[in-house]
Amino acid sequence: MLIGEELSAEITRVVELFQYPFMQRALLGGIFTGLMGGLLGSFTILRQLSFFSDALGHSALLGISLAVLLGLNPTVIVLPFAALFGLGVTYLLEKTNLWTDALLNIIYSSSLALAVITLSFVGQYKGGLNNLLFGDILAVRAVDLWLSSILLLACILFVGLTLRTQMLLTLHEPLAKARGVSVSAQRSAFIVLLSLVVGVSIKAIGVLLVSAFVVIPACAARLMSQTFTHYMLLSAGLGALSAIFGMLLSALFNLPSGPSIVVVQLALFLAAIAVPRFQAAR
Amino acid sequence: MRETVLAVEGLTVYRGTYEAVQDVSFSLEQGTDMAIVGPNGAGKSTLIQAVLGILPRQSGEVTILGQSLSRSGVLPMPVRQQIAYLPQNFLFDRRLPMTVAELVGLGWDQLGLSLPWVGGRARRLAIRQALVQVDATHLMHQPLSGLSGGETKRVLLAYCLVRPRRLLILDEAPAGLDIRNESDFYELLHALKQEQGWAILQISHDLEMVRKTCDRVLCLNRRLLCQGGPDLVLSPDNLATAYGSEFVRYRHQHSEN
Incomplete structure (x- = not known):
């Protein structure tokens, strides 16, 4: 009896918690980020750009630190900074002909180094390095939600309208070129979109965890699907689902929100490995 | 002439x-x-x-x-649509989730901006007919990852044939x-040349x-x-x-x- 009462008290508490606008915004923000990360992530991992989101996260940190140093609004600076940075990295990858993972490693470690040095000049930044590294999903404002909903729409339109081109490009580049696909334009458009998604998500999830949203749901979806369309939709769906359950987990046990969502993503991934019935792919 | x-x-x-x-x-x-x-x-x-x-x-x-x-x-683009190309080495990442029907369908699509469900029935029909031509209908729902070298070649040929082309x-x-x-393959080429120019x-x-x-x-x-x-x-x-x-x-x- 006592356990039953405790449980219902807990549920009442969580339900009440989600009455607060800040919790609703956090939940909605989490779902948007999960959908965007999952959707673009499904292409990102197949194109072996998983590290790219990591590098972008670290570069966003550099963007934010520079904005703080110069006394500008970090939210306004971080998006164009991320987009330009993404294009710069793409250019570098094409230009140097080095291994992608090695080059991305150079970029993210040096971004981090430069960011920390920049922050050391700022002295006491009120947001705090901790918030930048791990994010604060409860600090999501209405304007952030607007930004991410516009971006989500852009992602859906982009992937929806160029789906076949993206599929062919992911499968075999020469085949796509022979069909008249402008590979570098498509690649740049995708990278810019991915950079913006990472840039928008930094505030809620933080520099260190943002790549999980791109990589983990997509990998779980890959284990559970045979067809490309199914895989892509499932990846976006798992991204959203883990945001919902992650937020609940966080509210129930009073855990930090971003890491809770990532833990749920991990649980889904492990379930996809463990439950053979899920495993469409061999 | x-x-x-x-x-x-x-x-x-x-x-x-x-x-x-x-x-x-x-x-x-x-x-x-x-x-x-x-x-x-x-x-x-x-x-x-x-x-x-x-x-x-x-x-x-x-x-x-x-x-x-x-x-x-x-x-x-209309000229591109008339050309099909079958590369020598079709190396692709076998971890990619894609079925034979999905690949062949990519040959049918016009690669501009379009809604993914456009074509629907006509597209499915064209995919099936192309696979019939290369004698690979049984592979339709197979993942690409499981195909042998010869099967991959036939499926790629279906990707080329899924729409009428000029070149x-x-x-x-x-x-x-x-x-x-191989002899089926040359017969098919001969038919495409003779009958469809x-x-x-x-x-x-x-x-x-x-x-x-x-x-x-x-x-x-x-x-x-x-x-x-x-x-x-x-x-x-x-x-x-x-x-x-x-x-x-x-x-x-x-x-x-």
């Missing part, structure tokens, strides 16, 4: 600093099957990749169905097919097959050594120029046995 599908004029292509194709000119009419022969490293793949705009060219002009291929490899470009297409599938440009190492099935032959060794009917181009003298005299002596001993 047959319509010219492909015209190449003075084409020169560099790979790095190396001049892989020098000043090559030829033209291909509809309903014609043309083979490109020549030793390894003769620039055969380079030539067709430059024709398709996959590789940039140093100089020369490429005209397909009356439209010239721009320096940066751009052709109007089919094959880079050593039958490599990897067994003998029965496709122009076919193919790289081949099988000189006997070229002699039997092709209308015209280009003999390439960086430069165009000669072109014409198979009996002319594949004469011992011309072969000796392209491949070296040792090769011709070897081949003659074999065909006498």
